Amino acid sequence: MAKTMGPVRRAFAPWDDPLAEPLIRFERISKRFGDFTAIDDVSLDIYEREFFALLGPSGCGKTTLMRMLAGFETPSEGRILLDGEDISAIPPHRRPVNMMFQSYALFPHMNVADNIAFGLKQDNLPKTDIAACVEEMLSLVKLEPFAKRKPDQLSGGQRQRVALARSLAKRPKVLLLDEPLGALDKKLREETQFELMDIQEKLGMTFLIVTHDQEEAMTVADRIAVMNEGTFEQIAPPSVIYEEPSSRYVAGFIGDINLLEGTLATSLDKAPTFASPDLPAPVTVEAEGLASGPVALAVRPEKLRIALDEPADDPAMAKVSGRVWDIAYMGDVSIFHVRLSDEVCEGQPKDDSVPIIRATIANTTRLVERPIAWDDKVWLSWDKSAGVVLTR
């Protein structure tokens, strides 16, 4: 999260600037393999110096999108512009784009140092420069002791780091990283994330990264695109994706969320309300510009408050009661599973007939004795602005 604290970063939002020219522009791109549509009419602008993350389930077309940019697949429709120029005619080896392959694609007959040097050698750089750069890359990915090893003598995580170093070595204008850190342990992954952000900022490169790890996407990216079956569900900065998901899909994909299905009722003189068979009474919501109709209400677990006593009525707050079904102690937080029914939980079947809402409460004190226990009747309340009304 370091970069969001920098003053430069906070101002970095070229996607909001109508005059800004994108570095990469996908223009109504479709890609079909036979009669299977892997990418379905997507458009996307990526700006210079942006750290852009693609997030989505397996098989949604992330790699395909990258391969089209790198030049290994031709779009079935649409065009890709780099710096305003159509790059369809440029062969892969002349595109100022480097890609780190999901399968690493390390050259098995070359040692680690030669693998990293391969791209630099293509530019006919002086030997000493190449050696210096290789050194730098090796230390960056912490592989100095392994410089003379062949790829098959490395562990999975080490191979991944070689692949990362190899793609970084040429310092391309655009770097495509297809799950660059998936095989690393948590600590090394976090370190490398910050290294990547550092490099990206220092060298002014543009990164397009694929990841399955939403936390990673939140940490490193300026903007995230959530993909689903070859289309974009939402393209926005991490905080927007998290706080204002545009659809049930995005809401469910990023982080934990409580989704309640129901109907929105709006009228001119009263605040909009959300009614659901799961809720004993309608709750007020913020729903500017939305019309009445079937919607879902999404509330993040950490935005809920939990109490034994009924909170006082407050027009800005929504509340609902239930009984504690389960408490999961996670160390830093505890997750309360609250069944929205006044029946005693003991002996009730675990099914979907009665919704269960999760509330995350920070364990601010060392809890020896929990004030809230299993089967207690509790009240959940949230600020009405914390609930997001989803129409899609």
Add this chain to the structure above:
Amino acid sequence: MSTRRKSGWGRRLVIAVPYLWLLVFFLAPFAIVVRISLSEVAIAMPPYLPVFDLSQGFEAFWQDLSALSFDNYAWLAGDPLYINSYLSSLWIAGVSTLLALLIGFPLAYGMARAPHSWRPILMMAVILPFWTSFLIRVYAWIGILKPEGLLTLFAQTIGILSPDDQLRILNTNTAVYIGIVYSYLPFMVLPLYAALERMDASLLEAAQDLGCPPLKAFWSITVPLAVPGIIAGCFLVFIPAVGEFVIPDLLGGSDTLMIGRTLWNEFFNNRDWPVSSAVAVLLLLVLIVPIVAFQHFQQRQQEAMR
């Protein structure tokens, strides 16, 4: 207890079978050949003086041993015909191997890059010639290469050869090269194909992605990764080609010197069994070097795979 002993015997038997095979069908005949090579010609049946004849008792055996003659080997070393035959064999086999590699590599490459569904068919096409007798296929080349043969006819038809001219390929070394390359090409293609097919296509993409043009990527990625196949293919063509007899005899000219042919002449025309046996023993010794090198290479390859 008893079952374990039994299975132990079973295992020993399994291990013993190939050795027995080698002993009966390779070592024993080879020992006989070595024995004959140490003998002398005689007008008899068989046409050489007996050596190591145990029927006359051990005494005689020891006498024989002390009286062994290496004359035949000395004779080989003294006569340039044999040395030239060996050298010429090595040369012809070497050139043929190189040609087979040059032709086999693109073939194997094409096969490895063909759509998956085609590959079994292409593989069949490579192996198919083996369904016809080797001898018949070599004979067929006579029909193609002879002066009034199919190739001449073809050249005349498409007009690169005037109707009164004829191609003089049969009975030259060129015909021998053609015959060897044709006959042994599958042995080159199959290991090359195996090596190339195993190669991950994304390696070439990675190379291009790093700024390497396709042709250069071929040399710096594809070729090095195909080296195991190249070496295996070259050995598999070179080793049998050195001792080849049928092809030089049927397609070669009178000046085509190959050791297999020299051996044949010695054996059947001169009826000199001892000398021809010595030629055979030397041929084996000449080939042992590449064979051992090949074995060594294969072993290393297998270890690397693990």
